[in-house]
Amino acid sequence: MSNCAIVGINWGDEGKGRMVDLLTQSYDVVVRYQGGGNAGHTVVNEKGKFALHLLPSGIFREGVVNILGNGVALDCENLWVEMQDVISKGVSITPENLKISHRASLLLPWHRELDALEEARLKDKKYGSTKQGIAPFYSDKYQKKTVMAGELLYPQQLQSHLRDILEWKNLILTKVYGAKGYTMEELWAWVEDFGGKIRPFICDTGAFLRGAQDQGKRILFEAQLGALRDLDYGIYPYTTSSNAVAAYAPVGSGLPTAKLDKVVGVVKAYSSCVGEGPFTCEWFGEEAEKLRQAGGEYGAKTGRPRRVGPIDIVATRYGVQCQGATDIALTKLDVLSYLDTIPICARYELQGQIIEDFPFPAVLPEAKPVMEYMPGWKCDISGVRKWEDLPQAARDYVEYVEREIGCHITYVSVGPERDSIIIR
């Protein structure tokens, strides 16, 4: 038996979707264990280009069972829209290949609304939320003020549970934010419509996973975002509201006894970041625009330009440690081919000291990057499939990063397509 988690090492958007899509060929089950539709995995395969937000990336592989675990923020409306898009491109989604945990909590319409209301209240101190309702959803989950997907199977109990929550939520919407509340009819219409659509997919995925484990099936755990956005280990409060670290995979998937045999940490050959908060190695102006365009760094969900910069060794080393990565996938190496020299943020300068350890969030805004430069390779490497065929300068860069972050770089990705990969 072999269990593997694929996780982000940095701020998210490292190319995890592409790695899960590649690796699913060796796994029987793919589970999403945290987060919601607030980020996106882009997958390019023979069926087309897909921006997945909630669906596990194994959905494209025949015979793979995909699971949305209890740790995800289950937005039935957005999930349904996403499913229709994927189905329309010829991918089959049935209760056989998609299973939704009956213990996943429902993200309700007011979560998105509250997210937008709170960001508006914060004005220039906003967190940079994607306004998908994730923070209000997780707050409510921990306050025990939402409902579980399995309750959709028991409409009578669900109605009375929702009525209680509605009364409390309307107080917050109207009294705190001066917004319009919801009527039970409005809420119920939404629940019946979108909840009804996903009802056939809801089951006891914990039991399914235990069975799969007993049969020696191989399970892949798919994370959203990266270690630096983890609620407990990231750049708080510029984090997401769930745990993106691999250690949470067993809990959020529904298989709390799972052991992870392998953790593939995905790192991009440069840095990108969506939203607010300190981003030490950030580039601005023309330099940033060139890199952004070369890497197509625009949000999969929002389309907004991402902040970009060179690879940040200090942050990446910390991410590797938080994730307990056993292997690294370095993605988008091809994007750096246009550069004469490859910039690397090797260390930070903080309060007059040169440091190598990632600072506490409160002082991170004061950190300045200490740069190093390596020669570029200045040629197209997107067709390379063997390590020996990479230009020496590109190999030197990969080996430098590997040494500095302290983890073996097993995969080097040189293009978005499934086979644009070098395995070392």
Ligand code: GDP
């Ligand atoms: P994720 O959320 O971590 O899956 O990352 P995103 O999907 O937001 O961003 C990854 C983007 O880079 C997608 O558009 C991928 O198709 C693309 N991509 C992934 N790996 C590579 C690569 O090695 N080279 C290039 N050029 N694009 C890549």
